[in-house]
Amino acid sequence: MKEKKWSFIPWLIPIAFVGAWQLVTQFQIVSTQLVPAPLTVLKSFYQLVISGDLLYHLEGSLGRAFIGLLIGGGVGFILGITNGLSKFSFLFTDTSLQMVRNVPNLALVPLVIIWFGIDEGAKIFLVAIGVMFPIYINTLHGIRNIDPGYIEMGRMYGLKGFKLFKEILLPGALPSIFVGLRYSLGVMWMTLIVAETIATTRGVGYLATTAQQFMQSDIIIITIILYALFGKLADLLARFGEKKALRWHKAY
């Protein structure tokens, strides 16, 4: 009961913020060109939705995010598993991977533009590189930290090769892999935001850059809110998957 009574507390600051925002614009304390009124933002949002522009640009962004995550995540996962299982593979590739990892992926932007042009390929490449490393490191860590007692037991009880992987190694590494996935989702959005401001004709980032050229601050604010919403949504999805897959784990 008591908790219910206080449940409005977390919303006080956001509500006050929007209220102050409305007042500041209403009394023209700052130029509405720089800071549009909340109502104006809502109206523009509505316009974007019914014109179909929003869907078009969102599709573009989500497509890149998804494909980049799939490719980068897949490569990171496979490398993590291979290097976790094979000492040779680890010695052979890990040092190089660590060197590449320490290059901020956005530093590659100029090079990527020369290589891929300003095509879809460039953006997907940047996202893929960004998400690969968190997944690689956490998968590797997950495989390495499996209690060797489980593996010894599995071998003794007749598990070999792929079965050993499926029954023991993968489930044992899964909690750590999920940590990597959630982290890489953050990297994915960040990379995408920057990549989409380079040169595009589609995507949420494109929407923001063109709005900047025409001084449409309301649209810019909408794109920022969109990123926040989708970031949160992706995290929620990952958490949901985590909960489903790790029901056995005490922490979930």
Added chain:
Amino acid sequence: MVVTARPITPVKSKSGVEITLQQVVKKFGEKTVLKEISLTIERGEFLVIVGKSGSGKSTLLRLTAGLDQPSSGTIQFDGLSPKEAKTNVRMMYQDSRLLPWKKVIQNVGIGLAGDWETKAAHTLEQVGLSDFKDQWPSNLSGGQQQRVALARALVNNPDLLLFDEPLSALDALTRLDMQNLIEQLWLEKGFTAMLVTHDVQEAVKLGDRIILIEDGVVALDIRNDAKRPRGFDDEQLTKLEKQILARIMQNHE
């Protein structure tokens, strides 16, 4: 939880395997842990290995399991090398090593092919844990977890079952319960058993034969023909227990 005694029909030597160790030596670097151990364990025999920590008793078990290779000497199952013999060997450890991401019944059925679920359910019934088959291992007590581990070891009807101090982490009452259960299932199934323990009372309760490993050699090798199933207040057992304890402590002074 008390295990109710069921009628016991010994089927000795139907399954089980004869194990022969010949001059088995194990060195870890400079240190010789086992010095020329020669031993024959009969088909269906319950051998208990006692000794102080670091005496090499667990090493002997791991060599028999094939988890380590002897530095020299041979181990044979029914006169064949372990590779040729294809003996069905299972092991129980001090920790249950149940996979936390599998339900109890899936843990019991691990590595089984075909109709694993029926077999696993049947074996779980034998250890008295049918009601727990859909639980996560983390919801079970330590004793229950070891029962599940016992079921997992038994489900495939092993010829040889190796016990590496499986009861040492349990409380005293649960331990007595588990000893009864192990004895009962061993009598029913007739596998060859090797148990490593530092609990001499447990050794005389379960063993047909008790060997003491000291400084890498067999320092004592005693037969124990007390009637089964064995109680805990058997005079013969108590006498034997004192005798072995005295021998262990003798070198201690």
